[in-house]
Amino acid sequence: MSELPLPTSVVYPGSAGSYTSEAAERLYPTLEATSAGSFADVYAAVHDGSADVGVLPIENTLAGIVADTCNLIADGALAIVAETIIHIPHCLAGVPGSTTTGVTRIHSHPVALAQCRVFLDGRFEEIGAPTTADAARIVAEQGDPAWAAIASPAAAQRYGLEILESDISDHLENMTRFVAIARTPLDYTEGVAWKTALRLVTGHQPGALHDAIEPLRYHK
Structure with missing residues (x-):
């Protein structure tokens, strides 16, 4: 997989000490990540070039998708370039x-x-x-x-x-996936296993979701 040049600025939402700040430190351990405010502020900072990379939570094993993040990246203007999964010991x-x-x-x-x-x-x-x-x-x-x-x-x-x-989550296996978003996507490299984020809207009829994803079964 072709990698992007190492970013020089990384931002995350909220205050220092958040799980997302921990994810940012794990993804970019040589950089000092800083807070950009809200989820929307993180997106805006990366989009307008104020920051090279933003880190946001996207999915949790208990609560499902993080709608704020999914809604922000839905337009495809920014690309997911890295991810990490962190245990959440509330x-x-x-x-x-x-x-x-x-x-x-x-x-x-x-x-x-x-x-x-x-x-x-x-x-x-x-x-x-x-x-x-x-x-x-x-x-x-x-x-x-x-x-x-x-x-x-x-x-x-x-x-x-x-x-x-301590450990008050409904399930001890409480894990959250965090993604790094950037303006430039990774270059495709043939033969490398890629993970793809897919967003789609189906028709409102029985079997619509099945019809949309069934072809994936035959193209491994």
Whole structure:
């Protein structure tokens, strides 16, 4: 596979300490990745040339596709050039001295909340945040022991929170796939196994999806 020149700037959404920042560091360990704000800000930074590469989550084993990312890259203006898969060990984190029984309000990214339904069980007020790291930052800044965040252990440590509960995902095999997007796609190399992202719209009739993907069965 032909590789792109090593990028000089990498951006990710949300605050430092997010799972996406971890993915960016794993994909580009020699570079200092920086936050670009929202998912849309990451896309815009790469699209207009402010950054060479952006890293976004695209799929989770529990919650499915990350719609925000899929919607942004649907026009095909940017290409997926790399990917990595990271284990997501969600924890419940609160300010020092807080307890799980005293928590009434939980902040996190909506996908993270969806991954912890068994733990949440309707017991808390759920507040969406741009990323899990932003949730940890918000809880730390508020300083209220009744507030907590679902985030990574790294984010909890970064923002001075205590881990109240560990591994609270509905399934321990909670994995998220992250992709790197760039303006220039990789060059096709014959004989190399490629992974292709396919987006299509079918007609609204029985069997439409089957008819669309069945040919793939015969072209391995």
